[in-house]
Amino acid sequence: MEVPTSSQSQERMQEYWRKNITLIAVLLGIWALVSYVLGILLVRGMNTFEIGQLPAGFWFAQQGSIYVFVVLIFVYANRMDKLDKEYDVHE
Amino acid sequence: MSLSPTEIWTYVLVILSFGGYLYIGYANRVRDTKGFYVAGQGIPPIANGAATAADWMSAASFISMAGMISFMGYDGAVYLMGWTGGYVLLALLLAPYLRKFGKYTVPDFVGDRYYSHVARTVAAICAIFVSFTYVAGQMRGVGIVFSRYLKVDITVGVIIGMAIVAFFAIIGGMKGITWTQVAQYCVLICAYLIPAFFLSTRLTDNVWPVPQLAFTFSDLAPRLDALQVDLGLKEYILPFTGKSMIDVLCITIALMVGTAGLPHVIVRFYTVPSVRSARYSAGWALVFIGLLYTTAPAIAVIAKYNLLTTLTGAARQELTQEQIAAIREGDAAQIASMGLGEKTVKAIQEGERTWYFSPNPISAEQLRQNNRWIPAWETPKLLVIGSDKGLGEDGQVYPQSELVGGTQQPVAWLGKDGKPTDVRPTWMRDGGVTIAPGDAFRVKDDRLKPNPESQNEVYIDNDIIVLSTPEVAKLPPFIVGLVAAGGLAAALSTASGLLLVISSSFSHDIFYRLIKPDASEQQRLLVGRVVILLAVIIAGLLGIFPPAFVAQVVAYAFGLAASSFFPIIILGIFDKRTNNYGAIAGMSVGLIFTIAYILGAKTFGMPLWFFGVSAEGIGTLGAILNFIVAFIVSHLTPPPPKEIQDLVESVRVPRGAGTASAH
Numbered sequence: 001m002e003v004p005t006s007s008q009s010q011e012r013m014q015e016y017w018r019k020n021i022t023l024i025a026v027l028l029g030i031w032a033l034v035s036y037v038l039g040i041l042l043v044r045g046m047n048t049f050e051i052g053q054l055p056a057g058f059w060f061a062q063q064g065s066i067y068v069f070v071v072l073i074f075v076y077a078n079r080m081d082k083l084d085k086e087y088d089v090h091e
Numbered sequence: 092m093s094l095s096p097t098e099i100w101t102y103v104l105v106i107l108s109f110g111g112y113l114y115i116g117y118a119n120r121v122r123d124t125k126g127f128y129v130a131g132q133g134i135p136p137i138a139n140g141a142a143t144a145a146d147w148m149s150a151a152s153f154i155s156m157a158g159m160i161s162f163m164g165y166d167g168a169v170y171l172m173g174w175t176g177g178y179v180l181l182a183l184l185l186a187p188y189l190r191k192f193g194k195y196t197v198p199d200f201v202g203d204r205y206y207s208h209v210a211r212t213v214a215a216i217c218a219i220f221v222s223f224t225y226v227a228g229q230m231r232g233v234g235i236v237f238s239r240y241l242k243v244d245i246t247v248g249v250i251i252g253m254a255i256v257a258f259f260a261i262i263g264g265m266k267g268i269t270w271t272q273v274a275q276y277c278v279l280i281c282a283y284l285i286p287a288f289f290l291s292t293r294l295t296d297n298v299w300p301v302p303q304l305a306f307t308f309s310d311l312a313p314r315l316d317a318l319q320v321d322l323g324l325k326e327y328i329l330p331f332t333g334k335s336m337i338d339v340l341c342i343t344i345a346l347m348v349g350t351a352g353l354p355h356v357i358v359r360f361y362t363v364p365s366v367r368s369a370r371y372s373a374g375w376a377l378v379f380i381g382l383l384y385t386t387a388p389a390i391a392v393i394a395k396y397n398l399l400t401t402l403t404g405a406a407r408q409e410l411t412q413e414q415i416a417a418i419r420e421g422d423a424a425q426i427a428s429m430g431l432g433e434k435t436v437k438a439i440q441e442g443e444r445t446w447y448f449s450p451n452p453i454s455a456e457q458l459r460q461n462n463r464w465i466p467a468w469e470t471p472k473l474l475v476i477g478s479d480k481g482l483g484e485d486g487q488v489y490p491q492s493e494l495v496g497g498t499q500q501p502v503a504w505l506g507k508d509g510k511p512t513d514v515r516p517t518w519m520r521d522g523g524v525t526i527a528p529g530d531a532f533r534v535k536d537d538r539l540k541p542n543p544e545s546q547n548e549v550y551i552d553n554d555i556i557v558l559s560t561p562e563v564a565k566l567p568p569f570i571v572g573l574v575a576a577g578g579l580a581a582a583l584s585t586a587s588g589l590l591l592v593i594s595s596s597f598s599h600d601i602f603y604r605l606i607k608p609d610a611s612e613q614q615r616l617l618v619g620r621v622v623i624l625l626a627v628i629i630a631g632l633l634g635i636f637p638p639a640f641v642a643q644v645v646a647y648a649f650g651l652a653a654s655s656f657f658p659i660i661i662l663g664i665f666d667k668r669t670n671n672y673g674a675i676a677g678m679s680v681g682l683i684f685t686i687a688y689i690l691g692a693k694t695f696g697m698p699l700w701f702f703g704v705s706a707e708g709i710g711t712l713g714a715i716l717n718f719i720v721a722f723i724v725s726h727l728t729p730p731p732p733k734e735i736q737d738l739v740e741s742v743r744v745p746r747g748a749g750t751a752s753a754h
Contacts (some may be wrong), residue, residue, distance in 0.1 A: 052307035061168035
């Protein structure tokens with residue numbers, strides 16, 4: 001197996017970091033959307049829809065956002081497992 | 092002295108759980124600083140998640156939060172989202188990198204990354220201040236639970252709590268604390284969920300036993316919303332009834348960012364074996380926290396509905412076709428005879444409802460007789476039912492206690508000028524207890540005096556929502572005792588985590604890193620233990636004699652964590668260019684601005700000049716200022732040295748996390 005040169009491995013590291021940042025940006029976008037946008041800024045408009053028996057904006061603010069938060073963390077942990085292996089930086 | 096079944100169960104459950112904590116603390120005693128500060132980095136992710144959850148959920152989360160939500164309605168979402176959303180920031184932006192960095196404390200990272208003893212010292216002092224503010228409230232919580240359930244003096248309660256925490260924190264350090272917290276999580280979550288299941292089952296006629304499903308799929312919340320409207324209170328579901336949109340937004344952001352910056356939360360992620368387990372551990376923590384936080388809004392709705400219907404005797408009543416027709420035509424006499432408010436009339440006219448809550452007045456004496464829990468909670472002034480108030484001919488509301496002469500029959504009334512008058516007021520006496528907007532009482536000389544400016548006759552403390560729920564719902568005494576044990580578990584677990592941060596900030600960051608770098612392992616361990624003991628004593632004193640700032644814990648702890656730690660840790664990981672000057676300038680500006688605004692708003696009556704944002708939300712602006720100042724100053728000054736840039740490179744990749752080292 002060819003040993004990567006120092007500049008090659010540095011490039012790989014930068015690519016790894018860029019992919020990590022992109023993933024973080026996407027997930028934090030969803031995080032801000034469900035809490036700040038759907039739960040607060042657009043809550044009046046969202047309340048014209050219903051989830052179960054509750055207005056949707058109210059539901060996102062008091063229930064839905066928390067469920068989404070949990071999912072986001074596990075998605076991140078899982079994706080990073082794969083990314084770490086792909087770039088051979090896993091523990 | 093004879094004990095009621097409730098008291099017997101409370102004693103049994105409290106003693107059993109305390110015995111368990113002491114045993115676990117003893118079984119996990121430690122002999123080195125690594126075990127003492129970061130539990131030897133051997134905690135599995137799920138266990139660390141449970142410990143983080145117990146560490147995180149304080150007496151306030153357990154006892155007060157559902158109550159606060161039930162009085163804030165929609166606006167209570169600031170706590171629900173604010174105290175959970177920060178874990179996403181932790182998992183994505185902080186925990187993995189700080190674990191890779193692999194030292195013992197938050198000031199460790201700040202001091203090393205910014206190669207500055209000034210930054211390290213500012214961070215350590217900040218960590219100590221934030222933790223003391225927070226821990227005093229926990230010790231107070233322990234005292235309050237003891238005094239309410241076991242009729243023990245608050246001071247005695249605080250001392251018992253201090254002794255228990257001191258024991259397992261001193262001998263067990265972080266390792267003992269962590270495993271005790273795992274046990275405490277189990278106690279507190281059972282104590283929270285079991286009554287919630289019973290209540291959901293009962294209020295949804297056995298359809299939805301799971302509180303989260305009952306909240307979403309049954310009509311619990313809309314029903315409470317209608318009840319509040321019919322009683323003349325504000326809507327429950329409608330947003331921004333108490334706070335403006337920008338205030339709700341800022342408080343939510345400040346609580347999220349503050350959560351991610353709180354040292355006792357961050358340090359939990361130093362205790363896991365790897366970077367990967369730090370990420371999963373944050374996820375597990377939020378699962379365990381979310382169990383309580385998604386149940387809380389259901390309890391808030393159920394408990395308030397129970398309480399309001401019990402006190403007012405209000406019952407749902409279908410309207411007849413004739414009544415609906417009359418109301419639609421705006422028949423004033425019909426509307427007045429049914430006592431319908433403007434909003435109720437509108438809902439019926441618009442066809443949203445064909446029913447209303449008709450009041451069924453019950454006198455205060457009758458209520459106390461029918462509900463044995465009412466007098467019990469009146470003694471500690473958590474629930475106070477007043478005597479009738481009436482409307483005077485001058486349109487003012489008068490409390491019965493202002494009756495001159497003090498007899499039951501009105502002899503003379505206090506007039507507008509404060510002098511007795513013979514004019515007989517037009518009474519609104521309905522014989523029942525009235526619930527209306529505004530404060531029922533005012534505190535004067537430590538006594539509650541009826542407030543003549545509101546028709547409200549009931550004072551309800553936030554805390555009673557969770558504490559009284561099992562009794563209001565007539566659940567068995569076993570569950571009442573379980574709630575007491577759960578409240579204690581929540582307070583003790585948070586207190587122990589905070590005490591460890593205080594100890595490590597002082598004994599590691601200040602004593603070892605600044606004062607005596609050649610201290611031996613044995614000396615450092617001894618100092619750590621002595622500082623915990625001192626911290627427990629100070630925390631206990633703060634709990635017995637609470638200073639004013641303890642009541643503002645949300646503003647201070649979260650505001651300061653958000654405006655000091657969070658921005659410079661993030662920049663330290665994600666921007667190699669940020670240097671010592673930037674970090675120190677950013678932290679100082681963020682801290683000074685936030686402290687000044689909170690002090691001004693809470694203590695000196697300063698107008699809320701930043702778009703009306705309250706003290707709880709100003710940490711958001713403090714954090715933004717910190718980011719901007721740190722960024723600008725860093726770019727105007729020389730970049731950090733090569734070895735610091737290499738350090739940043741190395742925390743970004745998981746491999747080689749290995750073990751924490753103090754050298």
